[in-house]
Amino acid sequence: MPDPDWLVWAREMQAIAQTGLEFSKDPYDRDRFAALRRLSARIMADHTGADATQIEALFEAEIGYATPKVGVRGAVFDAEGRILMVREAIDGHRWTLPGGWADVNQTPAQSVVREVFEESGYHVRAVKLAAVWDRARQAHPPTAFSVVRMFFICALEGGAPATSLETSEVGWFAEGAIPADLSLRRTLPRHISRMFAHWREPGLPTEFD
The missing domain is CATH 1.20.58 (Methane Monooxygenase Hydroxylase; Chain G, domain 1)
Known part of the structure; x- marks a missing residue:
């Protein structure tokens, strides 16, 4: 709602x-x-x-012209068709797609590649912008600021699972075995379902709003 x-x-x-x-x-x-x-x-x-x-x-602390904050999330799939997820340490160790805020002087694609590596240890390449969603329209818990998130389909290119200061576990999950304890401030079940759809059908148009 x-x-x-x-x-x-x-x-x-x-x-x-x-x-x-x-x-x-x-x-x-x-x-x-x-x-x-x-x-x-x-x-x-x-x-x-x-x-x-x-x-x-x-x-x-917020200065300048007020604009939405920009976040990025990466949907990474392995050869078995499983999606990469991490446990967020600051949110009760709940599962989410890896991601975070877009950084200054980095493109959104560069930001999602960096975030995935920092949170999971895997090297990826952004191959498709699957969705640009306004946080307030996605049934997340309320927040003080307006936020827009970009969801990318990413190709796995290497690396190994590694946690960070932000994450406590890294895992791969089939579509029918997504963890129930999701970090709903970051990732909703619908988001994961749509990422599987875009991975299966690369020709789907980018979703927005």
Whole structure:
């Protein structure tokens, strides 16, 4: 289900405040935008039980024109048709497709190749952009910021399983044996199903929104 209205509105308020503070030179307008940012933090704190001061500090760290954050996920398949997954250490050691935030000065494809290696130990090559999904429309648990994720089909090129500071286990899974304890903040069962579909049918168009 979509994010609740209050979260959508609070995110929009924060984005307006952030962009306003970036471009406004008038001190009175800047005060108004800062007040709007504080109000968005109070709304989120009221609905989540989080500390408003911490949320405000999180928002203050965001500067420049407000845009969605970009994440990447890699769907890597082995010769037996199994998909690569890792356990995320910071999310209760739950399973997910390897991935993370796109890095500055790297293309999304370069970012997903790096993330897969860092989290699993495997060298891969991005061969297809399978999906570009807005996080808020994918039934994930709510988050403070707008996020867009790019899902790539990747070819396995070498390496060996290796965990990292971010992951505690690496594994390969057949389509009918996907772990039940998924990191739903990162990967949903539907995402995995669609990645198998794109792997089986490379000609499928890229999915979006």
